[in-house]
Amino acid sequence: MRVDIVTLFPELFDTFLKTSFVGRGVSTGRLDVRLRSPRDFGLGNHKSVDDTPYGGGSGMLMRVDVMVACMEALDLDAESAKEEKPRARRILLTPQGQPFAQAAAARFAGLPAIMLVCGRYEGFDERIRGFIDEELSLGDFVMTGGEVAAMAVVEAVVRLLPGVLGNAESTHEESHAEGGLLEYPQYTRPAEFRGQAVPEVLAKGNHAHIKEWRKGQSLARTLSRRPDLVTAAHVAADTAGKRKSAS
């Protein structure tokens, strides 16, 4: 999969792209990341990429002409590399977008290419919205730039690409995976730490009991922390499971 990134600070990605699963995705060719700076398309002697807002107001805005030139250059790079799908799905990173969630990560992992467009300053000239496919936010807070949001998207997507994680099962059983619930509590050695013991059911090793315990814990944990994620289907499945194990 290809990820094109429009950023004024490509150097921020240097270590990121070499580390852990992202690094593995890149080194095995499963993830191809191409960075392009709008500065390369900046105007005048100073290679300006921003300007003052019409109507006044504080701060500077990223110019639409410069941003679109950069985005289109990434498409042209892909075209000249004879990519099958040169035009990537363009995603604007902005606190005004839809909150980024696992479903979007899964959708992106199924695409041949996405483009992540990072802002700086006070954001973008509104007209950039005519050149993008969707807007995503990392959450209801404001950062100084879109790069951390872009890294979050890459991190979430790369672990869903076939062959990047050693054990694909781990992405099925996680929080926010297909079931939509939070993951059950997990433990490793030591068996006891400062008076807290690992639950007996896990130590005993009966797989059917462990599976049932984990399901229950997953639902209970989600109900207490994120009740908004629990549906009637989850509760019905839990009740049916309990009836079955009682009979």
Ligand SMILES: C[S@@+](CC[C@H](N)C(=O)[O-])C[C@H]1O[C@@H](n2cnc3c(N)ncnc32)[C@H](O)[C@@H]1O
């Ligand atoms: C200081 S912010 C601009 C905020 C803008 N003035 C507003 O009120 O919506 C600069 C850039 O950081 C990025 N950014 C900031 N917060 C973000 C968030 N929660 N999610 C995604 N990107 C964000 C965006 O790319 C944004 O254009």
